[in-house]
Amino acid sequence: MAIYLDNAATSWPKHPAVLAAMQDYLSTAGGNPGRSGHSMSVEAARIVFAAREGLGRLFNAASPDRVTFAKNATEALNMIIFGLLGAGGHVVTTGIEHNAVMRPLRRLESLGAALTVVPCDRTGMVDPDDVKRVVTKNTRLIIATHASNVTGAIMPVAALGRIARECGVPFAVDAAQTAGCVPIDMQADNIDLLAFTGHKGLGGPQGTGGLALSPAVELPPLLYGGTGSVSEAEYQPDFLPDRLESGTLNAVGIAGLGAAVAELAKTGVAMLAAHKQGLVAALVKGAASIPGITVYGPADAADNAGVVSLNFDGLVCSEVGLALDRAFGILTRTGLHCAPAAHRTIGTFPQGTVRLSVSRFTTREEIGRVVSALGQIAEMAR
Amino acid sequence: MAIYLDNAATSWPKHPAVLAAMQDYLSTAGGNPGRSGHSMSVEAARIVFAAREGLGRLFNAASPDRVTFAKNATEALNMIIFGLLGAGGHVVTTGIEHNAVMRPLRRLESLGAALTVVPCDRTGMVDPDDVKRVVTKNTRLIIATHASNVTGAIMPVAALGRIARECGVPFAVDAAQTAGCVPIDMQADNIDLLAFTGHKGLGGPQGTGGLALSPAVELPPLLYGGTGSVSEAEYQPDFLPDRLESGTLNAVGIAGLGAAVAELAKTGVAMLAAHKQGLVAALVKGAASIPGITVYGPADAADNAGVVSLNFDGLVCSEVGLALDRAFGILTRTGLHCAPAAHRTIGTFPQGTVRLSVSRFTTREEIGRVVSALGQIAEMAR
Structure with missing residues (x-):
């Protein structure tokens, strides 16, 4: 039986309720939400709204209407970056960001926007005071990942939110690695814009995710088109969520995501986070005790969202990944994980790392087998 | 048993192979395509590529790499409209377009682009010569729907493609209502950019669709981010499909779409189109013979992609839709169908129409029951 430790790329397995909800949607709901008035379209809209409500509660968003779906x-x-910086201005980010943040920012920089990348320490942690120091009167956005997809380091979002509020600058959080993994409270932490994916920690299917907005911010749409509302106008509706949701939603995926979020809520994110931190602590302790292995990231598993990066002396990381897959049935990701800035920060550019990422379904027994496999590979490499 | 005639909003039911493929993907493939080197990620990438190939064959695209997925x-x-007209210029479209075309164009017009809307006749058909007349040396794009989502009228894309080629202007087709319903040949018809959805005529799940490009055109991305490729660079890769596919794909949806396209290919689009044209002919003939009903759209079912719009004298269309749903279990869509321009063209703005749209699974027997229901409603209204 394979051990799946690539949950930071996409979580697997999904809870059985996810497939059941998608199956049910395709079989019996199946209409286009918000497009027609018949029973199947209304049922589809109800399922989508229930998912909005579940996500809104999970993130403590101001209202479900301000939870919008994206692919x-x-x-x-x-949407955040081009929406707030399309006309130029200054943006602050950190040295641990994924290319989903860096590529749009570099694109805007090439068009004239000013970008400040605040360095992080070698574990991938940013110092909030360093962020505060670089904010200017032209700063239009502070954007930071909630946790590194390379080291798992959980960023001090509450402190960053306080600084953003004090400076009167919108604060955006990339929760790709934390939604469903780490408790998120938009209101307590002054998060104005929360970008999340559905298929990682939330446990939903691929093709889902979205953007939750505080009442303090408005965004222009990135996509214009049919919304099922204000059908008579050739201009985009100005209310949420419709303004930001052009075209048919992935309602079958959202049905699965809604079911995943409902399952998450039964156990609670804090409980699942504790389970995963236990796994990370065991994995880090086990790996670090093997001669010839370097483990990156936070020293304390409580600062880790569920991701462990490591390297073997004298071995290329792709070889290690292949050996783990072929000889031990352990599925990991190797390389740069679409985050070159993060690897520059932790000193692993351009070779990358072997990344092992856990889920709520990973067991202690599996971690034991993984540590044993790492030991055998280190042994062979010697 | 309900009769589902809202296939132009989203097709239902789906072929059993669609759910089976999605189930299989979630249960056993499940990795993130192109992100990791392990077996589950490779299997996910294989499934996505197979869907690309199937779609490329269906549309006679130049190569599968030029079939890109979108939500x-x-x-x-x-992507087409902002990509080609972001810097301004002149664009030509028709008077029968959906808001998915008109809203982006109106947005660009407000930013300074020049827009010419070529009128259509009352059935929703454009005269290619009218298009030819308005092209100027500043025209950057000709964009037209392949078939109206209100009247079903199939546009003369081959003639429009010839004109575009003669004028040296990129030609884009909105195939939302035709992909899987009407044969499409990008190469023969000089289609440079084909926008398609997966959840209508193709029979796939919601959350799928995409853009196929001829070798003659290049587009800048609308979204920047992780592509799983050129991971070391903070700039977007310049090759297809990666350049236009930022972020994790909806691989589970694409698995379903691939299965749907494979099923379509077994029967062939031409055969399915003939079946649907038979249904449309019967529906139009039956409805038009009922006193008090006006049927819109092409006189010949061979010019119809599977959509019939109608109205009852003295009845608001939403009342008719409600009666069809509640009293007869017939699911339709009423109103403007996100296409106000089309309704202005056929003379049904702002009241809209009752729209009945068939699928490959609709039967002659169902059409008979629908015509009978329409007759009973007309009777009651008298």
Whole structure:
């Protein structure tokens, strides 16, 4: 039986309720939400709204209408970045960001926007005071990942939110690695824009994600088109969520995501986070005790969202990934994980790392087998 | 048993192979395509590539790499419109377009682009010569729907493609209502950019669709981010499909779409189109013979992609839709169908129409029951 430790790329397995909800949607709901008045379209709209409500509660958003769906976190991040900086201005980010943040920012920089990348320490942690120091009167956005997809380091979002509020600058959080993994409270932490994906920690299917907005911010749409509302106008409706949701939603995916979020809520994110931190602590302790292995990231598993990066002396990380897959049935991701800035920060650019990422379904017994496999590979490499 | 005639909003039911493929994907493939090197990620990438190949064959695209996935046809249309007209210029479209085309165009018009809307006749058909007459040396794009989502009228895309080629202007087709319903040949018809949705005529799930490009055109991305490729660079890769596919794909949806396209290919689009044209002919003939009903759209069912719009003298269309749903279990869509321009063209703005749209699974027997229900409603209204 394979051990799946690539949950930071996409979580697997999904809870059985996810497939059941998608199956049910395709078989019996199946209409186009918000497009027609018949029973199947109304039922589809009800399922989508229930998912909005579940996500709104999970993130403590101001209202479900301000939870908008997108195809993935990347689309949500583009909406934020191009929406707030399309006309130029200054943006502050950190040295641990994923390319879903860095590529849109570099694109805007090439068009004239000013970008400040605040360095992080070698574990991937940013110092909020360093962020505060670089904010200017032209700063239009502070954007930071909630947790590194390379080291798992959980960023001090509450402190960053306080700084953003004090400076009067919108604060955006890339929750791709934390939604469903780490408790998120938009209101307590002054998060104005939360970009999330559905298929990682939330446990939903691929093709889902979105953007939750505080009442303090408005965004222009990135996509214009049919919304099922204000059908008589050739201009985009100005209310949420419709303004930001052009075209048919992935309602079958959202049905699955809604079911995943409902399952999450039964156990609670805090409980699942504790389980995963236990796994991370065991994995880090086990790996770090093997001669020839370097483990990156936070020293304390309580600062980790569920991701462990490591390297073997004298081995290329792709070889290690292949050996783990072929000889031990352990599925990991190797390389740069679409985050070159993060690897520059932790000193692993351009070779990358072997990344092992856990889920709510990973067991202690599996972690034991993984540590044993790492030991055998280190042994062979010697 | 309900009769589902809202297939132009989203097709239902789906072929059993669609759910089976999605189930299989979630249960056993489940990795993130192109992100990791392990077996489940590779299997996910294989499934996505097979869907690309199937779609490429269906549309006679130049190569599968030039079939890119998007969340819906609206995203693909925005990619085309903002990609080619972001810097301004002149664009030509028709008087029968959906808001997925008109809203992005109106947005660009407000930013300074020049827009010419070529009028259509009362059935929703454009005269290619009228298009030819308005092209100027500043025209950057000709964009037209392949078939009206209100009247079903199939546009003369081959003639429009010839004109575009002669004028040296990129030609884009909105195939939201035709992909899987009407044969499409990008190469023969000089289609440079084909926007399609997966959840209508193709029979796939919601959350799928995309954009196929001829070798003659290049587009800048609308979204920037992680692509799983060129991971070391903070700039977007310049090759297809990666350049236009930022963030995790809806691979589970694409698995379903691929299965749907494979099923379509077994029967062939031409055969399914003939079946649907038979249904449309019977429906139009039956409805038009009922006193007090006006049927819109092409006189010949061979010019119809599977959509019939009608109205009852003295009845608001939403009342008719409600009666069809509640008293007869017939599911339709009423109103403007996100296409106000089309309704202005056929003379049904702002009241809209009752729209009945068939699928490959609709039967002659169902059409008979629908005509009978329409007769009873007309009787009651008298």
